[in-house]
Amino acid sequence: MNNSNKKLKNLKKEIDHLQQNNEGESKPKQGSGASFGFKISTEIVAALVVGVGIGLIVDNYFGTRPFGLIIFFILGAFAGFLNVYRVMRRIEKQ
Amino acid sequence: MSASGEKHSPLEQFEIMPLVQIKSGGVDLSFTNSSLSMIITVTFITLFLTFSVNTRSIIPSRVQLLSELCYNFIAQLLKDTIGNEGRKYFPFVFTIFMFVLIGNMVGMIPYSFTFTSHIIVTFALAAVVFIGVTILGFVKHGFHYFALLAPQGLPWYMLPILIPIELISYLSRPISLSVRLFANMLAGHTLLKVFAGFVLPLGLAGILPLAFIVALTGLEILIAFLQAYVFAILTCLYINDALHLH
Numbered sequence: 001m002n003n004s005n006k007k008l009k010n011l012k013k014e015i016d017h018l019q020q021n022n023e024g025e026s027k028p029k030q031g032s033g034a035s036f037g038f039k040i041s042t043e044i045v046a047a048l049v050v051g052v053g054i055g056l057i058v059d060n061y062f063g064t065r066p067f068g069l070i071i072f073f074i075l076g077a078f079a080g081f082l083n084v085y086r087v088m089r090r091i092e093k094q
Numbered sequence: 095m096s097a098s099g100e101k102h103s104p105l106e107q108f109e110i111m112p113l114v115q116i117k118s119g120g121v122d123l124s125f126t127n128s129s130l131s132m133i134i135t136v137t138f139i140t141l142f143l144t145f146s147v148n149t150r151s152i153i154p155s156r157v158q159l160l161s162e163l164c165y166n167f168i169a170q171l172l173k174d175t176i177g178n179e180g181r182k183y184f185p186f187v188f189t190i191f192m193f194v195l196i197g198n199m200v201g202m203i204p205y206s207f208t209f210t211s212h213i214i215v216t217f218a219l220a221a222v223v224f225i226g227v228t229i230l231g232f233v234k235h236g237f238h239y240f241a242l243l244a245p246q247g248l249p250w251y252m253l254p255i256l257i258p259i260e261l262i263s264y265l266s267r268p269i270s271l272s273v274r275l276f277a278n279m280l281a282g283h284t285l286l287k288v289f290a291g292f293v294l295p296l297g298l299a300g301i302l303p304l305a306f307i308v309a310l311t312g313l314e315i316l317i318a319f320l321q322a323y324v325f326a327i328l329t330c331l332y333i334n335d336a337l338h339l340h
Contacts, residue, residue, distance in 0.1 A: 011153065035320070039274065046270035050262050072262075079262035083270070086263075090331075 044080035051076015104287035175330040191326040198318030211279040220272035231336035
């Protein structure tokens with residue numbers, strides 16, 4: 001019993017030591033530049049898709065043929081930039 | 095010579111094939127290779143997590159260490175992004191993370207099917223996250239949750255412009271979440287197949303694309319993990335947004 005306790009303590013010491021050495025390495029890397037660009041582009045495209053979708057629905061519903069699409073496309077573009085801004089701020093914080 | 099490659103389109107691997115035909119009320123509920131792949135994934139996760147921690151030894155075996163690593167990884171992620179109250183959402187995030195991760199990994203096995211390379215699967219996952227987070231926000235804050243759409247300290251005349259923008263930004267979350275995972279898996283697997291198509295026609299020089307494929311497979315495994323991680327961390331961030339209004 002005593003022997004195994006000692007063994008456990010030794011093991012804990014070793015684990016602590018290894019963990020200290022490993023500090024900072026545990027987080028996965030953010031990936032290459034390509035994945036970074038991909039992340040940004042999906043944010044813009046997604047916002048544009050939603051904007052255009054809302055625009056088309058509004059046009060269909062109220063019969064305001066081109067204007068809903070135009071307005072919501074522009075709003076979608078703004079939302080895309082807002083998304084990119086948020087992603088960049090989050091990356092900067094890390 | 096070029097005709098030999100005609101039969102094998104790089105996109106052939108994404109084809110859905112019904113294994114058991116089930117049709118009920120005009121709805122196609124067939125058991126497909128995608129369903130089979132998902133069942134393999136879920137079975138593997140269940141067996142792996144149950145049997146690896148079954149012994150519950152203090153000094154863990156390698157397999158037990160692996161599942162504890164998964165647990166710690168998500169637990170730490172929740173602690174970093176949400177804080178201590180994030181522990182409640184551990185089962186949800188862990189389930190999603192493991193499903194995506196093992197699904198991607200099962201897709202890396204040759205001749206298997208990658209269900210995460212279909213937008214409808216990833217969109218369903220993202221929609222679950224999106225709807226769940228929205229409901230969570232309304233339960234926690236009531237109608238005050240709409241304040242998420244209006245940043246604080248904003249002059250009133252900016253509201254008509256900013257609320258639609260914020261609303262579109264909010265609605266674009268599930269789309270960007272699902273498109274990112276889907277496109278990464280689709281692009282990676284297609285690229286692998288395209289380069290694999292170069293190996294035989296090039297003859298002896300085919301060693302070059304073959305070596306490239308080996309490297310690319312390693313990269314794909316990294317991406318498979320990274321995308322599961324991104325899916326999990328974004329889920330955590332959305333839960334955090336719903337819990338703490340700015």
